[in-house]
Amino acid sequence: MITYVKKLLQSTSKKKIALATGGFLVLSGMTGYASYEWTKETVTLYTNGKEQKVRTHANTVAELLKEQNIKLKEEDFISPSPQTKIVNHLTVKWEASKPIVLIVDGVEKKLRTTAKTVKDVLHIQQIELREHDQVSPNVDEVVKENMKIVISKAFPITLNDGGKQQQVWSTSTTVADFLAKQHITLRELDRVQPTLNEKIQPNTKINIVRVEKVTDVVEEPVNFVVVQKKDAQLEKGKQKVISEGEKGIVAKQYEVILENGKEVSRKLIKTETIKPSKNRIVAVGTKVAQPTLASRGSDEVAQELYVIATAYTAYCGGCSGTTATGVNLRANPNAKVIAVDPRVIPLGTRVYVEGYGYAVAADTGANVKGYKIDVFFPDKSTAYRWGKKRVKIKIIK
Incomplete structure (x- = not known):
């Protein structure tokens, strides 16, 4: 019994000692922990704009970031620098790149x-x-x-649109893309150089030719035809207008191609008669004149000459229609008049021209010099038929 009590007392003492020892260790640990926490620095850390308070034993900003599992990249934003020493109440800002x-x-x-x-x-x-x-x-x-x-990056382009040139800045890669961005529309016949799919470079020249196809209707006069009819009642060499001719009118329709507003081609599509021409009817005398000039008592021949004879009308180029002596040939188409060189045949002289008949020297001409005369006819066709010939002319006293 006594032995049991001794053992019990011994056991109780050991437990007290163990308990006391454990308590001392806990107290020491708590004191150490408190001391450890007490020595930490308080840092305000901003990570990608989010604020947090951090207590740390890190010596530098780099160590602080490592504690926070932040892997700092070269492009990241960090302030202050990673080498900065940690001090109490330091503010650190980090933003990930x-x-x-x-x-x-x-x-x-x-x-x-x-x-x-x-x-x-x-x-x-x-x-x-x-x-x-x-x-x-x-x-x-x-x-x-x-x-x-x-x-x-924009670069300069020279644009010529329909003849109007300007410099344009562009970022386009092809001609088609450039035109689309410039709101330029190509019509069916228009041409562009370079082609739409071609790539453009700085200072490329883009030329647009505006092509139009239009219809042009032109009214033109049609000359009348001179029809000659023999007249046995009219003295040979004389003519008489029976019916005046009238010019007709035709409408010619052309297909015209314009490039930049200028005509480059014209094609006749059709011709339509608006007003038909009317023939001019001229009676040509076939009656032989009696008596002949040589036998006429009142028409004494003073001189006979051989001259070069051409013909003219009142409507020839540069002609006024009025002779040098004042005769209005347009008002008197049947007048028998010749143009002469007054130094050879004086103005006002009555003459007889072989193949033309009796006439008066009533006109002059720039090309009528020396032994040359111009005989008057009322129309071009008769004048053309006369042509140029050598004839005998008789000067009547």
Whole structure:
């Protein structure tokens, strides 16, 4: 019994000692923990704009980020620098960079950035936009991960549209794309050089020829035909107009091709008679005159000459229709008049011209010099038939 009590007392003492020892260790641990926590620094950490309070034993900003499982990349934003020593109440700002793709004139570049907007990216990359350059997305767009920023730098193009030339700035790759962006429409017959699918480079010259096909109707006069009828009652060599001719009118329809407003071709499509012409009827005398000039008592021949005789009308080029002596040939188409060189045949002289008949020297002409005369006819066809010939002329006293 006594032995049992001793053992019990011994066991109780050991437990008290163990309990006391355990309590001492716990107290020591708590004191150590409190001391450990007490020596930490308080840091305000901003991660991608989110604020948090952090207590740390880190010596530098880099160690702090490592504690927070933040892997710092070269392009990330960190302030202050990673080598900065941690002090109490330090503010650390970290912003993760985003991967983006920057494409300038087809050249691709992959990079990381902390820029907020597309405009900021361009500023950081020292890319200056000119007035006509294009960027997508818009410069105010917020940067997102894996965003593609495409920049097309504008270059000068010389545009000649229908003869009107100007310089235009463009970012287009082909002629067709350029025309679409400039709101230029090609019609069916228009031509463009270079071709629509051809790629354009700085200072390319684009030439547009505006082609039009139009119809042009032109009314033209049609000369009448002179019809001669023999008249046995009329003295040979004389003519008499029985019926005046009238010019007709025809309408000619042309297909006209215009390039830049200027005519380059004309094709006759059809001809339509608006007013038919009316023939001029002329009686030509066949009666032989009696008596002959040589036998006429009152018509004494003073001189006979051989001359070169041509013919003219009152409507010839440069003719006024009035002779040098004042005879109105247009009002007197049946007048028998010749033009002479007054130094050879004086004006007012009565003559007899072989093949023409009696006439008066009442006119002059620029080409009538020396032994040359011009006989008057009322119409071109008769004058043409006369032609140019050598004839005998008799000067009557």
